[in-house]
Amino acid sequence: MTVVSPAGRGLCAVLAFALTLAAAGCGGSAEGVGSAATTPRPGGTLKIAVSEDPVCLDPPQANFSSAVNVMRQLFDTLTDQDPRTGEIKPWLATSWEIGPKATSFTFHLRKGVTFSDGAPVNAAAVKANLDEVVKLGAKSLFASTYLFGYKGTTVVDEHTARVEFKSPNAQFLQATATTSLGLSSPASLAKPAADRCRAPIGSGAFVLDKLQTNHSVTVKRRAGYAWPSSLAAHQGEAYLEAVEFRIVPEQGVRTGVLTSGQVQAITDVQPVTERQFRQGGFQVLSRYNPGLPYALYPNTFRPLLGDEAVRKAISKGIDRKQVVDVVLTPTYRPATSILTSSTPAYVDLGKDLAHDPAGAAALLDGAGWKPGPDGIRQKDGRKLSLNVYFTTGFNPNTTILELLSQQLRKIGVDLQLRPVDAAGFGEAQAKKQIDFRWGNSTRADPDILRTVFSTKFSAAAYLPPTDLDDRLDQEVKTLDQAGRAEVVGEIQRTVLDRGYAIPVFELAQVVGVSKAVRGLTLDPSVRLRLHDAWLAS
Incomplete structure (x- = not known):
């Protein structure tokens, strides 16, 4: 995969800004957990205790970090961002060109990609998703601002989409790496906005299996998944058979279910517990929130x-x-x-x-x-x-x-x-x-x-x-x-x-993890990445 260099001196500076300055935003005590020297073992269910109910699992409407942690597994994005350098990398788009004034962005899409309902991930789907963000307006707190001055998306051909703006949009390329602009199936977009919160359909490595309000969200591995980010450690399906996100608001209870082995990871580790985990034989993954x-x-x-x-x-x-x-x-x-x-x-x-x-x-x-x-x-x-x-x-x-x-x-x-x-x-x-x-x-x-x-x-x-x-x-x-x-x-x-x-x-996002977990990482926005995660036992 290659990224086509943007035309024009000014646009090179746009990408340089993302690369040289975002690199400062990659702090934290670990890039991931587990030993890279061991051979991944497919199968098993990873249980993670999170602090709050996700409320909504529709990318442009979701506001809670717990929702983003789940959605990162269900939805893919046009691009990805390297957490070490800030550089924008290919994902659903294999390459792109940026117009001389950053008023147009042309994305060349990966072929053979489908949503979990079988619909193709093509230029028409990209257009439908971006158009829907604009229609949502205030319901889309973050994504709508990313489309500042949105003029429209042109379907150049089945695998080429040109996104145009009325004025320069220096932040848009980075925005395409955020979960807020994760792509949903056109059939999902046809449903009322409120319904999409409970029935997400993306192209990700996992699909929604079960959602119980204030109790748990379970996602299962998608068979045949073959288009992870270019930053992924492996190509193909996720190693884990399933992931269960348990809603556990009380920090003491979250700590207890990890130390007792009822779950293998907890998010939102609190300061007093962080000290305990660092001294008690658990892995601690942390990164400062940009x-x-x-x-x-x-x-x-x-x-x-x-x-x-x-x-x-x-x-x-x-x-x-x-x-x-x-x-x-x-x-x-x-x-x-x-x-x-x-x-x-x-x-x-x-x-x-x-x-x-x-x-x-x-x-x-x-x-x-x-x-x-x-x-x-x-x-x-x-x-x-x-x-x-x-x-x-x-x-x-x-x-x-x-x-x-x-x-x-x-x-x-x-x-x-x-x-x-x-x-x-x-x-x-x-x-x-x-x-x-x-x-x-x-x-x-x-x-x-x-x-x-x-x-x-x-x-x-x-x-x-x-x-x-x-x-x-x-x-x-x-x-x-x-x-x-x-x-x-x-x-x-x-x-x-x-x-x-x-x-x-x-704030720093701190995740407590059992030593049985391998390959769990955080993206630049400190959200969980689980495509490469696996259980050693």
Whole structure:
């Protein structure tokens, strides 16, 4: 397989940006688990305990990491991304050409590939999938932003698809390696969007066998599969006969089912358990998440957080190092920007995120917030009391936010914790009750900033339209490597200078694995790859 070099000097720079900068995003303690010297043993069922129900298994609609871990086994993508270098590699597309201004991308598809329902993976299927992403609109939180300026897809011939945009789209090639743009069978696309969440049909190495809400998802090996990524360790069918993803929200229970041998791997290993596994004879696979760190995202439409001084004071009141030292482990890092340090075009703005309670107090004093009898600041008879909505998929979230609440109380801010599930978060958002949302976003490309902060795409940006939208548009249209990195740097500074986000720590995905497991790896977005995985016993 060969990749046709893109025409034009500017497009070479686009690929160079993905290669040279994404290479910085490939940290972690292991590239995979198990010995490469042993001969793979086909068969068996790998049991994995995950922290939350996937909710939806349709690539453009899915938002939870547990869903992506399952979907990576069911769906193939046009391209793949090398987790070591960031380079874009062939998968369903054996080669591609990019137009001189990155407004057109022509993909040459692998022949003989089929979806699990027997339909061919051809240019018409590529067109149907991309058209459907646009139709989904807001239901497709991530994928719809990847198709910024989408003009349409032309079926050149059965195995050639030309995707066109109204303006340059510097991030699109990398986007074709994400699970959000995994290809579904046209028959599946004909169903209502909600139905696709429960009945996925892809071209992947596994097919859905059984889905039990809040209990488990089981996928089984697809017979005759013969088109893995060019990065795969072997060609042909998956080694494993099946994979069972068990939904186990409680970290202590997840730890117990691994140590007792009921499962062979668990995701979302928590800090206290990580230490136990590293010392207790288990394999630990970890990689830093590229994208956005865990942060408080303020709703600037709420009365108290519309004031920039309040938002910036809260950022100064947070001791990020203490969060990592007290609650987490050395595997995690204090945030030093709104991009994680493993993301292309990251800029170290750590000095702007220093713990500065005196500076926080000065900002609040200047904004008219005076300490009340109980230490909580008041203004015009109203306390500086704010809520934060969060889910507990990452178990330390509660402990971390309790610590943040203690830190902020010292500067006179009352932070009220509101743990919710996905439905509860949606309800609170619909009722406009949210002051802060807490979370992170993962993608091995800085365009994740546009996905999250552009008011053109995300209602959860909680921002009014500003000149930041123009800079985010400029980022995706800039083809030159250095030029795009400069724009991304400006965006990071703007987000922090205006208090549009309050970063706290960089997440690492940590997977605990039995020594019986071989060949399990993580992709650049820290999701499980299981095509090459096998059980030694």
